[in-house]
Amino acid sequence: MIVRSETLKSNFPRHVAIIMDGNGRWSEQKGKHRVFGHKHGVKALRKSIAFAAEKNIEALTIFAFSSENWKRPEQEVNMLMELFFTVLGSEVKKLHKNNIKLTIVGDISGFSDRLQKKVHAAQLLTANNTGLALNVAANYGGRWDIVNATKKIAQQVKEGALEVESIDEQLLSSTLSLGELPDVDLMIRTGGDYRISNFLLWQLAYAELYFTDILWPDFDAKAFQLALDVFSGKERRFGQTSAQVNN
Numbered sequence: 629m630i631v632r633s634e635t636l637k638s639n640f641p642r643h644v645a646i647i648m649d650g651n652g653r654w655s656e657q658k659g660k661h662r663v664f665g666h667k668h669g670v671k672a673l674r675k676s677i678a679f680a681a682e683k684n685i686e687a688l689t690i691f692a693f694s695s696e697n698w699k700r701p702e703q704e705v706n707m708l709m710e711l712f713f714t715v716l717g718s719e720v721k722k723l724h725k726n727n728i729k730l731t732i733v734g735d736i737s738g739f740s741d742r743l744q745k746k747v748h749a750a751q752l753l754t755a756n757n758t759g760l761a762l763n764v765a766a767n768y769g770g771r772w773d774i775v776n777a778t779k780k781i782a783q784q785v786k787e788g789a790l791e792v793e794s795i796d797e798q799l800l801s802s803t804l805s806l807g808e809l810p811d812v813d814l815m816i817r818t819g820g821d822y823r824i825s826n827f828l829l830w831q832l833a834y835a836e837l838y839f840t841d842i843l844w845p846d847f848d849a850k851a852f853q854l855a856l857d858v859f860s861g862k863e864r865r866f867g868q869t870s871a872q873v874n875n
Contacts (some may be wrong), residue, residue: 639860641813643687649819650843668845681760689763720750727759733805734768770829777803
């Protein structure tokens with residue numbers, strides 16, 4: 629269902645999404661291989677998860693691996709898959725201990741059987757946790773998400789379980805990935821690029837977009853807090869006028 633902040637002029641986000649960009653450039657600046665940057669990116673992610681949980685943010689969705697990232701050099705893709713596998717194994721118990729619910733969002737059928745089993749086990753372990761909802765978008769694309777939801781709805785119509793007239797925004801929203809969560813309030817992108825790169829296209833409809841030149845491995849609690857401070861100064865109108873919001 630479509631869920632927005634309880635008030636139009638909310639000064640704190642319920643749902644934050646992050647495009648973690650800049651690992652490769654960070655390592656290249658230091659004369660290191662790109663894998664060096666990705667490993668340090670995991671450390672930055674740890675800090676952001678801890679910060680989000682501390683601030684009582686309801687949901688944190690991170691873009692770990694897009695459906696377009698398969699086009700990268702094979703060696704880097706293989707390394708990312710191994711890193712993903714290793715991190716799932718080493719971090720999921722910590723997430724569970726801290727009452728964090730982990731959900732992997734995307735087409736995991738593209739991963740190896742070994743990694744798919746790891747994903748299912750991690751989600752099962754944390755399924756009943758009630759703290760921060762941590763969503764990792766892996767082999768994910770916003771267009772894929774919309775097409776996938778459309779296919780599910782079309783199948784219901786085909787089977788006679790749904791009337792065409794019943795299709796609306798709320799139905800499509802609830803059929804998408806993260807359909808049970810509020811829409812994204814704040815999207816942060818590190819690395820200096822100003823685009824959303826096919827990330828949560830539907831869910832970002834009314835999000836505040838925050839771009840920073842900080843490369844992901846250098847993104848810390850201070851940088852995260854700055855993004856929240858900027859968000860708190862925004863007037864969120866959702867199509868209304870300032871006068872309507874103020875009244």
